[in-house]
Amino acid sequence: MKNNYKKLYGVTTAMVTPFDKDDNVNYSAVKDLTEFLISKGVHGLYPMGTTGEMIHLSVEERKEVARTVVEHANGRAVVYIQAGGVKLKETILLAKHAHDIGADGIGVVTPIYFKHSDRELEEFYVTVANSVPVDFPVYAYSIPQLSSNELKPELLQKIADRCPNLVGVKYSYPDMAVTDDYLRINNGTFSVLQGADLLFLPVLAMGCDGSVSGTSCVFPEAFVAVYDAFKQGNIEKARALQIMATKCNKITKNGNMAYYKEILKMRGIDIGYMRRPFMDLPEKEAAELREQVKKLGIL
Numbered sequence: 001m002k003n004n005y006k007k008l009y010g011v012t013t014a015m016v017t018p019f020d021k022d023d024n025v026n027y028s029a030v031k032d033l034t035e036f037l038i039s040k041g042v043h044g045l046y047p048m049g050t051t052g053e054m055i056h057l058s059v060e061e062r063k064e065v066a067r068t069v070v071e072h073a074n075g076r077a078v079v080y081i082q083a084g085g086v087k088l089k090e091t092i093l094l095a096k097h098a099h100d101i102g103a104d105g106i107g108v109v110t111p112i113y114f115k116h117s118d119r120e121l122e123e124f125y126v127t128v129a130n131s132v133p134v135d136f137p138v139y140a141y142s143i144p145q146l147s148s149n150e151l152k153p154e155l156l157q158k159i160a161d162r163c164p165n166l167v168g169v170k171y172s173y174p175d176m177a178v179t180d181d182y183l184r185i186n187n188g189t190f191s192v193l194q195g196a197d198l199l200f201l202p203v204l205a206m207g208c209d210g211s212v213s214g215t216s217c218v219f220p221e222a223f224v225a226v227y228d229a230f231k232q233g234n235i236e237k238a239r240a241l242q243i244m245a246t247k248c249n250k251i252t253k254n255g256n257m258a259y260y261k262e263i264l265k266m267r268g269i270d271i272g273y274m275r276r277p278f279m280d281l282p283e284k285e286a287a288e289l290r291e292q293v294k295k296l297g298i299l
Contacts, residue, residue: 003134003135003137003164003165005105005135005137005165005167006078006104006105006137007078007105007137007167007168007191007209008043008044008046008078008080008105008139008168008170008191008193008209008210008212009043009044009078009191009209009210010042010043010044010209010210010224010227011041011042011043011044011210011211011213011216011220011223011224011227012042012043012044012045012046012078012080012193012210012211012212012213013037013042013044013045013046013212013213013214013216013217013220014046014049014050014051014052014195014212014213014214014216014217015030015033015034015037015045015046015047015048015049015051015052015069015217016033016051016052016053016217016257016260016261016264016271017030017047017048017052017053017057017065017275018030018033018261018270018271018272019272019273019274019275020272020273021272021273023273023275023276025057025061025064025065026270026271026272027064027065027068029269029270029271029272030047030065030068030069030072031068031072032269032270033217033264033269033271034068034069034072034073035072036220036267036269037077037216037217037220038073038076038077040220040221040224041220041221041224042077042216042220042223042224043077043078043210043227044077044078044079044080044210044212045069045073045077045078045079045080046079046080046081046082046107046170046212047065047066047069047079047081047082048062048065048066048081048082048083048094049082049107049109049141049212050109050143050146050172050214051214051217051255051257051260052065052082053257053274053275053278054082054084054085054109055085055086055112056275056278057275059085059090059093059094062085062094063094063097066081066094066097066098066101066103067101069081070101070102070103071101078104078105079103079104080103080104080105080106080107080139081094081097081098081103081105081106081107082106082107082108082109082141083095083097083098083106083107083108083128084107084108084109084110084141086112086113088111088124088127088128091108091128092127092128092131094106095108095128095131095132095138096131096132098132099132099133099136104137105136105137105138105139105167106132106136106137106138106139107138107139107140107141107170107212108125108128108138108139108140108141109141109142109143109147110124110140110141110142110143110144110147110149110150110151111124111147111149112146112147112148112149113147113148114148115148115149116149118152118155121149121151121155122155122158122159122162125138125140125159125163125166126159126162126163129159129163129165129166130163132165133165134164134165135165136165137165137167137168138163138165138166138167139166139167139168139169139170139191139193140156140159140166140168140169140170141169141170141172142169142170142171142172142173143172143173143195144173145172145173151169153178153181153182153184153185156169156182156185156190157185157186160185160186160190167190167191168190168191168192168193168209169182169185169190169191169192169193170193170194170195170212171192171193171194171195172194172195172196172212173195173196174194174196174198174199176199176202176203176206179192179194179203179206179208180206183206183207183208188207191209192207192208192209193208193209193210193211193212194208194211194212195211195212195213195214196211197211197213197214197215197216197223197245197246197248197249197254197255198246198249198254200213200223200226200227200242200245201226201230201238201239201241201242204226204227204230204238205230210227211223214252214255214257214260215245215248215249215252215255215260217260217264218248218252218260218263218264218267219245219248219263219298221298222241222244222245222248222298223245225241225244225245226238226241226242226245229241244298247296248296248298251263251289251292251293251296257274257278258274258278258279258280258281259281259289261273261274261280262280262281262286262289262290263289263293266290266293266299267299
């Protein structure tokens with residue numbers, strides 16, 4: 001049986017999670033952010049990842065954020081829910097929930113904190129992939145600098161051999177050699193998306209399907225423009241636009257969520273606060289950031 005999986009591509013935005021002053025998830029702001037990103041032309045939405053402060057949320061909060069994004073997007077963008085959690089049972093619960101609410105697929109981060117063997121990682125992914133129907137696509141999510149675990153290309157091939165619905169990987173580490181090896185999985189049909197915003201244009205040129213981008217949560221126009229120019233074959237224009245996308249990324253300290261939230265407030269979305277132990281920017285630092293963004297000239 002051949003499945004026509006709806007895969008990730010282009011600019012898929014890793015969404016921040018809004019919290020109010022009482023530390024509750026602000027689901028109204030989740031809708032506002034979803035609408036903002038779709039209006040700016042992003043191709044996909046990826047809530048509950050690293051950018052979404054995933055491990056700081058309860059299972060019930062994560063379910064409600066996922067449901068809110070799927071329902072409000074209403075088919076206007078591809079929606080993949082990051083279902084990976086601290087525990088295997090939690091991951092399976094979130095994976096099944098994503099399927100039940102009509103998400104297009106899931107991302108699943110490797111187990112975190114403890115170092116795991118390749119055998120353990122293989123069985124983890126096989127168990128999760130088999131917990132949902134075979135026509136529901138799964139992307140592995142490798143972020144070794146934070147999770148303590150790396151998904152070797154040969155290991156991902158073994159998992160893909162056992163799980164036809166493991167269709168791709170989000171790789172959030174700037175190793176071009178490993179990225180290239182991922183592109184060889186399943187005879188070159190494996191979907192690969194980079195999470196390093198600085199490498200968006202280079203990885204497109206390598207053959208990656210796109211990026212799962214944190215910075216596109218606040219500057220979606222910059223990344224959509226790079227992708228459009230690349231797809232039109234205008235590489236010189238794409239290179240110039242990538243310079244702007246890189247400037248956007250550097251202003252956020254290469255992905256500081258407190259910076260993201262402050263910039264989104266400038267853009268008219270009351271995204272609220274960070275959840276402890278993360279902290280909001282001190283006013284002096286926030287004021288400096290606002291000046292930097294104004295000088296950037298993208299708003």
